Amino acid sequence: MGKDKLRKWAENESFDIVFEPPLKEIVEGATFKQNEWGSTVFGNDNPITLELGCGKGEYTLALAKKYPERNFVGVDVKGHRFWRGAKTSIQEGISNVAFLRTRIEFVHHMFGKDEVSEIWLTFSDPQKGNESGTKRITSYHFWERYKRFLKPDGIINIKTDSPLIYKNALEEIKEHGAELLVENGNIYESDISHFPVDIQELLEVKTYYEQIWLAQGDTIKYVQFKLNG
Ligand SMILES: C[S@@+](CC[C@H](N)C(=O)[O-])C[C@H]1O[C@@H](n2cnc3c(N)ncnc32)[C@H](O)[C@@H]1O
Known part of the structure:
Protein backbone atom coordinates (compact mmCIF):
# COMPACT_ATOMS: atom_id res chain seq x y z
CA MET A 1 0.00 0.00 0.00
CA GLY A 2 1.42 3.39 -0.99
CA LYS A 3 2.36 5.69 1.92
CA ASP A 4 0.54 8.60 0.28
CA LYS A 5 -2.76 6.68 0.19
CA LEU A 6 -2.38 5.66 3.84
CA ARG A 7 -1.67 9.26 4.84
CA LYS A 8 -4.74 10.52 2.97
CA TRP A 9 -7.00 7.81 4.46
CA ALA A 10 -5.74 8.67 7.95
CA GLU A 11 -6.32 12.36 7.36
CA ASN A 12 -9.83 11.64 6.02
CA GLU A 13 -10.63 10.04 9.39
CA SER A 14 -9.85 13.33 11.10
CA PHE A 15 -12.15 15.35 8.79
CA ASP A 16 -15.65 15.85 10.16
CA ILE A 17 -17.02 16.24 6.61
CA VAL A 18 -15.86 12.76 5.50
CA PHE A 19 -17.98 9.68 6.21
CA GLU A 20 -17.13 6.04 5.70
CA PRO A 21 -19.82 3.60 6.81
CA PRO A 22 -18.38 0.09 7.36
CA LEU A 23 -18.91 -1.66 4.00
CA LYS A 24 -19.38 -5.14 5.49
CA GLU A 25 -22.37 -3.97 7.57
CA ILE A 26 -23.80 -2.00 4.67
CA VAL A 27 -23.57 -5.06 2.39
CA GLU A 28 -25.45 -7.02 5.07
CA GLY A 29 -28.28 -4.47 4.94
CA ALA A 30 -27.34 -1.77 7.46
CA THR A 31 -28.28 1.84 6.74
CA PHE A 32 -26.29 4.99 7.46
CA LYS A 33 -27.57 8.51 8.10
CA GLN A 34 -30.72 7.96 6.02
CA ASN A 35 -32.84 11.14 6.34
CA GLU A 36 -30.29 12.59 8.77
CA TRP A 37 -27.90 14.45 6.45
CA GLY A 38 -29.72 17.76 6.90
CA SER A 39 -30.02 17.58 10.68
CA THR A 40 -26.71 15.92 11.63
CA VAL A 41 -24.28 16.97 8.90
CA PHE A 42 -25.37 20.27 7.39
CA GLY A 43 -27.53 21.68 10.20
CA ASN A 44 -30.25 22.82 7.80
CA ASP A 45 -32.97 21.49 5.47
CA ASN A 46 -31.48 22.81 2.25
CA PRO A 47 -31.80 20.62 -0.86
CA ILE A 48 -29.13 17.94 -1.26
CA THR A 49 -27.24 17.17 -4.49
CA LEU A 50 -25.01 14.10 -4.90
CA GLU A 51 -22.06 13.73 -7.22
CA LEU A 52 -21.68 9.97 -7.72
CA GLY A 53 -18.13 8.94 -8.66
CA CYS A 54 -16.77 12.33 -7.60
CA GLY A 55 -13.07 11.45 -7.99
CA LYS A 56 -11.02 14.29 -6.50
CA GLY A 57 -14.20 16.14 -5.60
CA GLU A 58 -13.45 19.36 -7.43
CA TYR A 59 -16.86 19.39 -9.13
CA THR A 60 -18.69 18.81 -5.83
CA LEU A 61 -16.71 21.69 -4.37
CA ALA A 62 -17.40 23.97 -7.35
CA LEU A 63 -21.13 23.26 -7.03
CA ALA A 64 -21.02 23.94 -3.28
CA LYS A 65 -19.34 27.31 -3.85
CA LYS A 66 -21.79 28.27 -6.60
CA TYR A 67 -24.87 27.32 -4.56
CA PRO A 68 -24.28 28.13 -0.88
CA GLU A 69 -28.02 27.68 -0.24
CA ARG A 70 -27.81 23.97 -1.15
CA ASN A 71 -25.88 21.01 0.25
CA PHE A 72 -23.57 18.69 -1.70
CA VAL A 73 -22.24 15.19 -1.06
CA GLY A 74 -19.43 13.75 -3.20
CA VAL A 75 -19.50 9.95 -3.27
CA ASP A 76 -16.65 7.70 -4.35
CA VAL A 77 -15.13 4.40 -3.28
CA LYS A 78 -11.64 5.90 -3.53
CA GLY A 79 -11.17 8.00 -0.42
CA HIS A 80 -7.61 9.01 -1.28
CA ARG A 81 -9.01 10.76 -4.36
CA PHE A 82 -11.68 12.86 -2.66
CA TRP A 83 -9.22 13.66 0.15
CA ARG A 84 -8.19 16.54 -2.13
CA GLY A 85 -11.71 17.99 -2.32
CA ALA A 86 -12.31 17.45 1.39
CA LYS A 87 -9.05 19.11 2.39
CA THR A 88 -9.67 22.13 0.16
CA SER A 89 -13.27 22.45 1.44
CA ILE A 90 -11.99 22.56 5.02
CA GLN A 91 -9.16 24.97 4.20
CA GLU A 92 -11.60 27.29 2.43
CA GLY A 93 -14.28 26.98 5.13
CA ILE A 94 -16.95 25.64 2.77
CA SER A 95 -19.67 24.30 5.07
CA ASN A 96 -22.25 22.94 2.61
CA VAL A 97 -20.17 20.01 1.38
CA ALA A 98 -19.44 16.47 2.60
CA PHE A 99 -17.81 13.35 1.16
CA LEU A 100 -18.98 9.77 1.50
CA ARG A 101 -16.76 6.77 0.87
CA THR A 102 -18.84 3.87 -0.36
CA ARG A 103 -19.73 1.79 -3.39
CA ILE A 104 -22.50 3.41 -5.41
CA GLU A 105 -24.22 0.02 -5.56
CA PHE A 106 -25.19 0.68 -1.90
CA VAL A 107 -25.84 4.42 -1.99
CA HIS A 108 -29.58 3.84 -1.37
CA HIS A 109 -28.64 2.55 2.11
CA MET A 110 -27.34 6.02 2.93
CA PHE A 111 -30.10 8.33 1.72
CA GLY A 112 -33.77 8.04 2.61
CA LYS A 113 -36.94 8.53 0.58
CA ASP A 114 -37.06 11.96 -1.09
CA GLU A 115 -33.87 13.08 0.67
CA VAL A 116 -32.01 14.03 -2.52
CA SER A 117 -32.99 16.70 -5.07
CA GLU A 118 -30.38 16.21 -7.75
CA ILE A 119 -27.64 13.83 -8.94
CA TRP A 120 -24.55 14.52 -11.05
CA LEU A 121 -22.78 11.63 -12.80
CA THR A 122 -19.52 13.06 -14.08
CA PHE A 123 -17.25 11.10 -16.40
CA SER A 124 -18.44 7.77 -15.07
CA ASP A 125 -16.68 4.60 -16.20
CA PRO A 126 -18.49 3.28 -19.31
CA GLN A 127 -17.89 -0.39 -18.32
CA LYS A 128 -17.65 -1.31 -22.00
CA GLY A 129 -17.95 -5.11 -21.61
CA ASN A 130 -21.04 -4.78 -19.42
CA GLU A 131 -23.76 -5.03 -22.09
CA SER A 132 -26.64 -5.20 -19.58
CA GLY A 133 -25.48 -2.03 -17.80
CA THR A 134 -25.59 -3.66 -14.36
CA LYS A 135 -22.20 -2.12 -13.51
CA ARG A 136 -22.67 1.22 -15.29
CA ILE A 137 -23.73 3.83 -12.72
CA THR A 138 -25.40 5.94 -15.42
CA SER A 139 -27.71 3.12 -16.57
CA TYR A 140 -31.36 2.33 -15.85
CA HIS A 141 -30.21 -0.50 -13.61
CA PHE A 142 -28.85 2.16 -11.22
CA TRP A 143 -31.76 4.59 -11.74
CA GLU A 144 -33.87 1.99 -9.92
CA ARG A 145 -31.68 2.57 -6.86
CA TYR A 146 -31.63 6.35 -7.27
CA LYS A 147 -35.45 6.42 -7.38
CA ARG A 148 -35.50 5.27 -3.78
CA PHE A 149 -34.03 8.55 -2.51
CA LEU A 150 -34.49 11.07 -5.33
CA LYS A 151 -37.47 13.42 -5.00
CA PRO A 152 -40.24 12.73 -7.57
CA ASP A 153 -39.25 15.86 -9.54
CA GLY A 154 -35.53 15.28 -8.90
CA ILE A 155 -33.01 15.83 -11.68
CA ILE A 156 -30.19 13.63 -12.98
CA ASN A 157 -27.26 15.17 -14.90
CA ILE A 158 -24.81 13.12 -16.93
CA LYS A 159 -21.62 14.75 -18.23
CA THR A 160 -19.48 12.35 -20.19
CA ASP A 161 -16.85 11.82 -22.85
CA SER A 162 -18.25 8.34 -23.56
CA PRO A 163 -20.36 7.81 -26.71
CA LEU A 164 -21.68 4.61 -25.09
CA ILE A 165 -22.93 6.37 -21.94
CA TYR A 166 -24.46 9.20 -23.98
CA LYS A 167 -26.26 6.93 -26.45
CA ASN A 168 -27.38 4.58 -23.71
CA ALA A 169 -28.78 7.39 -21.56
CA LEU A 170 -30.82 8.82 -24.44
CA GLU A 171 -32.16 5.35 -25.34
CA GLU A 172 -33.06 4.49 -21.76
CA ILE A 173 -34.76 7.85 -21.17
CA LYS A 174 -37.04 7.07 -24.13
CA GLU A 175 -37.53 3.42 -23.25
CA HIS A 176 -38.45 4.02 -19.59
CA GLY A 177 -40.57 7.16 -20.00
CA ALA A 178 -38.15 9.52 -18.28
CA GLU A 179 -38.36 13.21 -19.19
CA LEU A 180 -35.46 14.57 -21.21
CA LEU A 181 -34.82 18.20 -20.21
CA VAL A 182 -31.60 19.15 -22.02
CA GLU A 183 -29.01 17.30 -24.07
CA ASN A 184 -26.05 18.02 -26.32
CA GLY A 185 -23.47 15.72 -27.89
CA ASN A 186 -20.62 18.26 -28.07
CA ILE A 187 -21.10 21.05 -25.54
CA TYR A 188 -17.92 23.02 -26.17
CA GLU A 189 -18.36 23.23 -29.92
CA SER A 190 -22.12 23.80 -30.08
CA ASP A 191 -24.41 26.73 -29.53
CA ILE A 192 -25.94 25.99 -26.12
CA SER A 193 -27.24 29.51 -25.56
CA HIS A 194 -30.78 28.06 -25.28
CA PHE A 195 -29.72 26.07 -22.17
CA PRO A 196 -30.69 27.59 -18.80
CA VAL A 197 -27.96 30.11 -17.82
CA ASP A 198 -27.09 28.16 -14.64
CA ILE A 199 -26.38 25.05 -16.70
CA GLN A 200 -24.30 26.98 -19.23
CA GLU A 201 -22.15 28.31 -16.38
CA LEU A 202 -21.88 24.93 -14.66
CA LEU A 203 -20.84 23.16 -17.83
CA GLU A 204 -17.78 25.43 -17.93
CA VAL A 205 -16.44 23.73 -14.77
CA LYS A 206 -14.06 21.03 -15.97
CA THR A 207 -13.36 17.99 -13.80
CA TYR A 208 -9.97 16.30 -13.52
CA TYR A 209 -10.88 13.49 -15.94
CA PHE A 225 -33.46 14.40 -17.26
CA LYS A 226 -36.14 13.60 -14.68
CA LEU A 227 -37.03 10.03 -13.79
CA ASN A 228 -40.70 10.90 -13.21
CA GLY A 229 -42.12 8.33 -10.84
C1 LIG B 1 -13.29 8.25 -14.43
S1 LIG B 1 -13.36 8.68 -12.75
C2 LIG B 1 -14.18 10.28 -12.80
C3 LIG B 1 -13.92 11.07 -11.56
C4 LIG B 1 -14.49 12.49 -11.55
N1 LIG B 1 -15.93 12.50 -11.65
C5 LIG B 1 -13.90 13.30 -12.68
O1 LIG B 1 -14.63 13.61 -13.64
O2 LIG B 1 -12.71 13.63 -12.61
C6 LIG B 1 -14.65 7.63 -12.12
C7 LIG B 1 -14.73 7.65 -10.59
O3 LIG B 1 -15.84 6.87 -10.21
C8 LIG B 1 -15.47 6.06 -9.11
N2 LIG B 1 -16.33 4.85 -9.18
C9 LIG B 1 -16.52 4.05 -10.26
N3 LIG B 1 -17.39 3.06 -9.97
C10 LIG B 1 -17.74 3.24 -8.67
C11 LIG B 1 -18.62 2.56 -7.79
N4 LIG B 1 -19.30 1.48 -8.20
N5 LIG B 1 -18.76 3.02 -6.53
C12 LIG B 1 -18.06 4.12 -6.12
N6 LIG B 1 -17.22 4.81 -6.90
C13 LIG B 1 -17.08 4.38 -8.17
C14 LIG B 1 -14.01 5.76 -9.29
O4 LIG B 1 -13.39 5.44 -8.06
C15 LIG B 1 -13.51 7.07 -9.92
O5 LIG B 1 -13.00 7.96 -8.93
Whole structure:
Protein backbone atom coordinates (compact mmCIF):
# COMPACT_ATOMS: atom_id res chain seq x y z
CA MET A 1 0.00 0.00 0.00
CA GLY A 2 1.42 3.39 -0.99
CA LYS A 3 2.36 5.69 1.92
CA ASP A 4 0.54 8.60 0.28
CA LYS A 5 -2.76 6.68 0.19
CA LEU A 6 -2.38 5.66 3.84
CA ARG A 7 -1.67 9.26 4.84
CA LYS A 8 -4.74 10.52 2.97
CA TRP A 9 -7.00 7.81 4.46
CA ALA A 10 -5.74 8.67 7.95
CA GLU A 11 -6.32 12.36 7.36
CA ASN A 12 -9.83 11.64 6.02
CA GLU A 13 -10.63 10.04 9.39
CA SER A 14 -9.85 13.33 11.10
CA PHE A 15 -12.15 15.35 8.79
CA ASP A 16 -15.65 15.85 10.16
CA ILE A 17 -17.02 16.24 6.61
CA VAL A 18 -15.86 12.76 5.50
CA PHE A 19 -17.98 9.68 6.21
CA GLU A 20 -17.13 6.04 5.70
CA PRO A 21 -19.82 3.60 6.81
CA PRO A 22 -18.38 0.09 7.36
CA LEU A 23 -18.91 -1.66 4.00
CA LYS A 24 -19.38 -5.14 5.49
CA GLU A 25 -22.37 -3.97 7.57
CA ILE A 26 -23.80 -2.00 4.67
CA VAL A 27 -23.57 -5.06 2.39
CA GLU A 28 -25.45 -7.02 5.07
CA GLY A 29 -28.28 -4.47 4.94
CA ALA A 30 -27.34 -1.77 7.46
CA THR A 31 -28.28 1.84 6.74
CA PHE A 32 -26.29 4.99 7.46
CA LYS A 33 -27.57 8.51 8.10
CA GLN A 34 -30.72 7.96 6.02
CA ASN A 35 -32.84 11.14 6.34
CA GLU A 36 -30.29 12.59 8.77
CA TRP A 37 -27.90 14.45 6.45
CA GLY A 38 -29.72 17.76 6.90
CA SER A 39 -30.02 17.58 10.68
CA THR A 40 -26.71 15.92 11.63
CA VAL A 41 -24.28 16.97 8.90
CA PHE A 42 -25.37 20.27 7.39
CA GLY A 43 -27.53 21.68 10.20
CA ASN A 44 -30.25 22.82 7.80
CA ASP A 45 -32.97 21.49 5.47
CA ASN A 46 -31.48 22.81 2.25
CA PRO A 47 -31.80 20.62 -0.86
CA ILE A 48 -29.13 17.94 -1.26
CA THR A 49 -27.24 17.17 -4.49
CA LEU A 50 -25.01 14.10 -4.90
CA GLU A 51 -22.06 13.73 -7.22
CA LEU A 52 -21.68 9.97 -7.72
CA GLY A 53 -18.13 8.94 -8.66
CA CYS A 54 -16.77 12.33 -7.60
CA GLY A 55 -13.07 11.45 -7.99
CA LYS A 56 -11.02 14.29 -6.50
CA GLY A 57 -14.20 16.14 -5.60
CA GLU A 58 -13.45 19.36 -7.43
CA TYR A 59 -16.86 19.39 -9.13
CA THR A 60 -18.69 18.81 -5.83
CA LEU A 61 -16.71 21.69 -4.37
CA ALA A 62 -17.40 23.97 -7.35
CA LEU A 63 -21.13 23.26 -7.03
CA ALA A 64 -21.02 23.94 -3.28
CA LYS A 65 -19.34 27.31 -3.85
CA LYS A 66 -21.79 28.27 -6.60
CA TYR A 67 -24.87 27.32 -4.56
CA PRO A 68 -24.28 28.13 -0.88
CA GLU A 69 -28.02 27.68 -0.24
CA ARG A 70 -27.81 23.97 -1.15
CA ASN A 71 -25.88 21.01 0.25
CA PHE A 72 -23.57 18.69 -1.70
CA VAL A 73 -22.24 15.19 -1.06
CA GLY A 74 -19.43 13.75 -3.20
CA VAL A 75 -19.50 9.95 -3.27
CA ASP A 76 -16.65 7.70 -4.35
CA VAL A 77 -15.13 4.40 -3.28
CA LYS A 78 -11.64 5.90 -3.53
CA GLY A 79 -11.17 8.00 -0.42
CA HIS A 80 -7.61 9.01 -1.28
CA ARG A 81 -9.01 10.76 -4.36
CA PHE A 82 -11.68 12.86 -2.66
CA TRP A 83 -9.22 13.66 0.15
CA ARG A 84 -8.19 16.54 -2.13
CA GLY A 85 -11.71 17.99 -2.32
CA ALA A 86 -12.31 17.45 1.39
CA LYS A 87 -9.05 19.11 2.39
CA THR A 88 -9.67 22.13 0.16
CA SER A 89 -13.27 22.45 1.44
CA ILE A 90 -11.99 22.56 5.02
CA GLN A 91 -9.16 24.97 4.20
CA GLU A 92 -11.60 27.29 2.43
CA GLY A 93 -14.28 26.98 5.13
CA ILE A 94 -16.95 25.64 2.77
CA SER A 95 -19.67 24.30 5.07
CA ASN A 96 -22.25 22.94 2.61
CA VAL A 97 -20.17 20.01 1.38
CA ALA A 98 -19.44 16.47 2.60
CA PHE A 99 -17.81 13.35 1.16
CA LEU A 100 -18.98 9.77 1.50
CA ARG A 101 -16.76 6.77 0.87
CA THR A 102 -18.84 3.87 -0.36
CA ARG A 103 -19.73 1.79 -3.39
CA ILE A 104 -22.50 3.41 -5.41
CA GLU A 105 -24.22 0.02 -5.56
CA PHE A 106 -25.19 0.68 -1.90
CA VAL A 107 -25.84 4.42 -1.99
CA HIS A 108 -29.58 3.84 -1.37
CA HIS A 109 -28.64 2.55 2.11
CA MET A 110 -27.34 6.02 2.93
CA PHE A 111 -30.10 8.33 1.72
CA GLY A 112 -33.77 8.04 2.61
CA LYS A 113 -36.94 8.53 0.58
CA ASP A 114 -37.06 11.96 -1.09
CA GLU A 115 -33.87 13.08 0.67
CA VAL A 116 -32.01 14.03 -2.52
CA SER A 117 -32.99 16.70 -5.07
CA GLU A 118 -30.38 16.21 -7.75
CA ILE A 119 -27.64 13.83 -8.94
CA TRP A 120 -24.55 14.52 -11.05
CA LEU A 121 -22.78 11.63 -12.80
CA THR A 122 -19.52 13.06 -14.08
CA PHE A 123 -17.25 11.10 -16.40
CA SER A 124 -18.44 7.77 -15.07
CA ASP A 125 -16.68 4.60 -16.20
CA PRO A 126 -18.49 3.28 -19.31
CA GLN A 127 -17.89 -0.39 -18.32
CA LYS A 128 -17.65 -1.31 -22.00
CA GLY A 129 -17.95 -5.11 -21.61
CA ASN A 130 -21.04 -4.78 -19.42
CA GLU A 131 -23.76 -5.03 -22.09
CA SER A 132 -26.64 -5.20 -19.58
CA GLY A 133 -25.48 -2.03 -17.80
CA THR A 134 -25.59 -3.66 -14.36
CA LYS A 135 -22.20 -2.12 -13.51
CA ARG A 136 -22.67 1.22 -15.29
CA ILE A 137 -23.73 3.83 -12.72
CA THR A 138 -25.40 5.94 -15.42
CA SER A 139 -27.71 3.12 -16.57
CA TYR A 140 -31.36 2.33 -15.85
CA HIS A 141 -30.21 -0.50 -13.61
CA PHE A 142 -28.85 2.16 -11.22
CA TRP A 143 -31.76 4.59 -11.74
CA GLU A 144 -33.87 1.99 -9.92
CA ARG A 145 -31.68 2.57 -6.86
CA TYR A 146 -31.63 6.35 -7.27
CA LYS A 147 -35.45 6.42 -7.38
CA ARG A 148 -35.50 5.27 -3.78
CA PHE A 149 -34.03 8.55 -2.51
CA LEU A 150 -34.49 11.07 -5.33
CA LYS A 151 -37.47 13.42 -5.00
CA PRO A 152 -40.24 12.73 -7.57
CA ASP A 153 -39.25 15.86 -9.54
CA GLY A 154 -35.53 15.28 -8.90
CA ILE A 155 -33.01 15.83 -11.68
CA ILE A 156 -30.19 13.63 -12.98
CA ASN A 157 -27.26 15.17 -14.90
CA ILE A 158 -24.81 13.12 -16.93
CA LYS A 159 -21.62 14.75 -18.23
CA THR A 160 -19.48 12.35 -20.19
CA ASP A 161 -16.85 11.82 -22.85
CA SER A 162 -18.25 8.34 -23.56
CA PRO A 163 -20.36 7.81 -26.71
CA LEU A 164 -21.68 4.61 -25.09
CA ILE A 165 -22.93 6.37 -21.94
CA TYR A 166 -24.46 9.20 -23.98
CA LYS A 167 -26.26 6.93 -26.45
CA ASN A 168 -27.38 4.58 -23.71
CA ALA A 169 -28.78 7.39 -21.56
CA LEU A 170 -30.82 8.82 -24.44
CA GLU A 171 -32.16 5.35 -25.34
CA GLU A 172 -33.06 4.49 -21.76
CA ILE A 173 -34.76 7.85 -21.17
CA LYS A 174 -37.04 7.07 -24.13
CA GLU A 175 -37.53 3.42 -23.25
CA HIS A 176 -38.45 4.02 -19.59
CA GLY A 177 -40.57 7.16 -20.00
CA ALA A 178 -38.15 9.52 -18.28
CA GLU A 179 -38.36 13.21 -19.19
CA LEU A 180 -35.46 14.57 -21.21
CA LEU A 181 -34.82 18.20 -20.21
CA VAL A 182 -31.60 19.15 -22.02
CA GLU A 183 -29.01 17.30 -24.07
CA ASN A 184 -26.05 18.02 -26.32
CA GLY A 185 -23.47 15.72 -27.89
CA ASN A 186 -20.62 18.26 -28.07
CA ILE A 187 -21.10 21.05 -25.54
CA TYR A 188 -17.92 23.02 -26.17
CA GLU A 189 -18.36 23.23 -29.92
CA SER A 190 -22.12 23.80 -30.08
CA ASP A 191 -24.41 26.73 -29.53
CA ILE A 192 -25.94 25.99 -26.12
CA SER A 193 -27.24 29.51 -25.56
CA HIS A 194 -30.78 28.06 -25.28
CA PHE A 195 -29.72 26.07 -22.17
CA PRO A 196 -30.69 27.59 -18.80
CA VAL A 197 -27.96 30.11 -17.82
CA ASP A 198 -27.09 28.16 -14.64
CA ILE A 199 -26.38 25.05 -16.70
CA GLN A 200 -24.30 26.98 -19.23
CA GLU A 201 -22.15 28.31 -16.38
CA LEU A 202 -21.88 24.93 -14.66
CA LEU A 203 -20.84 23.16 -17.83
CA GLU A 204 -17.78 25.43 -17.93
CA VAL A 205 -16.44 23.73 -14.77
CA LYS A 206 -14.06 21.03 -15.97
CA THR A 207 -13.36 17.99 -13.80
CA TYR A 208 -9.97 16.30 -13.52
CA TYR A 209 -10.88 13.49 -15.94
CA GLU A 210 -12.68 15.86 -18.26
CA GLN A 211 -9.46 17.82 -18.75
CA ILE A 212 -7.63 14.59 -19.66
CA TRP A 213 -10.28 13.57 -22.21
CA LEU A 214 -10.43 17.09 -23.68
CA ALA A 215 -6.65 17.11 -24.14
CA GLN A 216 -7.04 13.86 -26.09
CA GLY A 217 -9.52 15.58 -28.41
CA ASP A 218 -12.66 13.85 -27.08
CA THR A 219 -16.00 15.63 -27.30
CA ILE A 220 -17.97 16.26 -24.11
CA LYS A 221 -21.64 15.32 -23.93
CA TYR A 222 -24.36 16.34 -21.50
CA VAL A 223 -27.80 14.93 -20.68
CA GLN A 224 -30.23 16.24 -18.07
CA PHE A 225 -33.46 14.40 -17.26
CA LYS A 226 -36.14 13.60 -14.68
CA LEU A 227 -37.03 10.03 -13.79
CA ASN A 228 -40.70 10.90 -13.21
CA GLY A 229 -42.12 8.33 -10.84
C1 LIG B 1 -13.29 8.25 -14.43
S1 LIG B 1 -13.36 8.68 -12.75
C2 LIG B 1 -14.18 10.28 -12.80
C3 LIG B 1 -13.92 11.07 -11.56
C4 LIG B 1 -14.49 12.49 -11.55
N1 LIG B 1 -15.93 12.50 -11.65
C5 LIG B 1 -13.90 13.30 -12.68
O1 LIG B 1 -14.63 13.61 -13.64
O2 LIG B 1 -12.71 13.63 -12.61
C6 LIG B 1 -14.65 7.63 -12.12
C7 LIG B 1 -14.73 7.65 -10.59
O3 LIG B 1 -15.84 6.87 -10.21
C8 LIG B 1 -15.47 6.06 -9.11
N2 LIG B 1 -16.33 4.85 -9.18
C9 LIG B 1 -16.52 4.05 -10.26
N3 LIG B 1 -17.39 3.06 -9.97
C10 LIG B 1 -17.74 3.24 -8.67
C11 LIG B 1 -18.62 2.56 -7.79
N4 LIG B 1 -19.30 1.48 -8.20
N5 LIG B 1 -18.76 3.02 -6.53
C12 LIG B 1 -18.06 4.12 -6.12
N6 LIG B 1 -17.22 4.81 -6.90
C13 LIG B 1 -17.08 4.38 -8.17
C14 LIG B 1 -14.01 5.76 -9.29
O4 LIG B 1 -13.39 5.44 -8.06
C15 LIG B 1 -13.51 7.07 -9.92
O5 LIG B 1 -13.00 7.96 -8.93
